[in-house]
Amino acid sequence: MNLKPVFLSFLIIMIGSAVINAQKTYQVVVDETKNGSIEIVPKIPSDGKLPEGTILKIRATPDEGYVLDAGYYSVKGMWGAMYHETMASPFEVLINQDKHVGASFIKASEVNHINVTQNVVYAKPGVKTLKYDVYSPKEAKNLPCIVIIHGGGWASNNEDIMRGMARELTKGGQYVVFSIDYRWQGKLDGDEEGNIMADIIEDVFGAIAHIMEHAKEYGGDPTRIAVTGDSAGGHLSAVAGTMPNKIGDGGFGKTPGVFEFMPSYLPENKTPEQVRNEMMKAIQAAAPSYGVFGGNLLNHYSGDPKADETWKEGIAPLSNIPNASEREIPHYLSRGTKDMLIKDEAVKVYVDALVQAGQRVQYVQAGGAGHAFFDWKPDERTKDTFKKYGVYYCAEMKAFFNSVFYPED
Known part of the structure; x- marks a missing residue:
């Protein structure tokens, strides 16, 4: 009997079994x-x-x-x-x-009043495709727009995490809401060259420029815009509210003392100057929640040896508040009293600076709430937190927006 074929067959079976067992x-x-x-x-x-x-x-x-x-x-x-x-x-x-x-x-009743459009692409400046979601009340026509900017340490999350807030702000049929995404800092998106904070801000302005170009398709008025966001998005929404005058093609830090932002998206046949002027008029209210407005938590994320404190000031809303005599931008600020990341004192510094510039500002603290109470995730703990704090303070925020866009009411 020739045992060689039998042995080979046995060996093949054993090797195959070892491969399967070794499979991760x-x-x-x-x-x-x-x-x-x-x-x-x-x-x-x-x-x-x-x-x-x-x-x-x-x-x-x-x-x-x-x-x-x-x-x-x-x-x-x-x-x-x-x-x-x-x-x-x-x-x-x-x-x-x-x-x-x-x-x-x-519950179906949470979304029966709106049409939701997912994943509208506005730019692709790096590895990640940048997009936003639209929450438009049914029969919407020429409504003011609210742009939401998510948090996550400029390093995580996307626009999905703000959908609870978006649904709340559309109740009553007074606003079309856009929830936007942006690049993450550093190489977290897989980019070969790390993204700095200026890149992220340029994404925010690019998203708003795209929204203004297409707002009417969703029943929105591109000339009436409010911005909001939480945590890192609190910083970015404050930037969008106070610093659209910094839109330009001069570069960020390339020339000493020049810190301008080129939007990641520019409408065809429009210059940065045109977009800047239109956006300065359109953005009329800001509601940053437990945000970073300056100080040690703010990072320009640049490895450029020229990057100094002026680079941080170039991305800090605290250092760029317009005087109300030149441009009014009312603010609604919120923070949880148990927020261990964003301190009351840091928010008050921003409040005082807004007041000194003649801006209207309201600062409320959510008693008992921690950080990120406006977030929405699938887990029951996050949902319960949003129901306990987010729903109420979304209504309060909307009342603030109404005072700007529906003053007759």
Whole structure:
């Protein structure tokens, strides 16, 4: 008997078995769902381990009276669970690290009043495609626009995290809301050359320029704009409110004392000067929440040896407040009393500077709230925090906006 073929077959089987056993696996956890259900193909084994490269196909089905808020997977990040979401069903998740998967559902009444347009692309200055979402009241026509800028340390999150606020601010049918994304600082997006704060600010102005160009398509008035945002977005919304006069083609820090921002998007046949003048007139109110306005928490993120304190002042709203006699920009500022990151004293410095410049300003503190109470994520803790604090203070913020855009009411 020739044992050689038998031995070779056995050897092939053993090698194949070793390859399979050596294949890397990751832990997959299916989060509990409320007010709906999900179906996953292939099924998750009892130990939750799946081979690297597995693609899960997930279908989310809401219960009666509910709609899909988002399907998602989450991974560990700098702020705990970092969510990657989609508003489509079915959706796919690639298993290439330990992940949680699930879906979030909300009452249909939360969105019945609006049309939601996802992922409108406005620019691609680097690796990441920049986009925004639009929340437009049904039958909207010539309504003022609110632009929301998300937080996350200029280093995480996207426009999805502000959808709870967007839904609240559209209630009553008085505003079209745009929630925007921007580049992350450094090389966190995968860019070969790190992004500095000036790049991020240029994305904000680029998004607003694109919104102004297309606002009418969603029932918005491009000549009446308010800006808001939380944490890092609080800084960026304060920049958008106080510093559109800095839009230009002079560069940021290339010439001593010149700190200008070239928007990541410019409408065709419009110069930076035209965009600057139009935006200075259009942006009429700012509502930065627990934001950074100057001081040690603000970073220009530049490795340029010329970068000094003047570079920080070039991105600091505190150093660039216009006098009300030249340009009025009313402010509504908010902060949680248990916010360990943004201190009351730091906000008050900005309030005092606004008052000294003759600007109208209102500063409110949410008793008992911590940082990021305007955020919205699929987990119940974040949702409960938003329901407890975010809903109320969104209504207060909207009342402030109404005093600017609907003073007769």
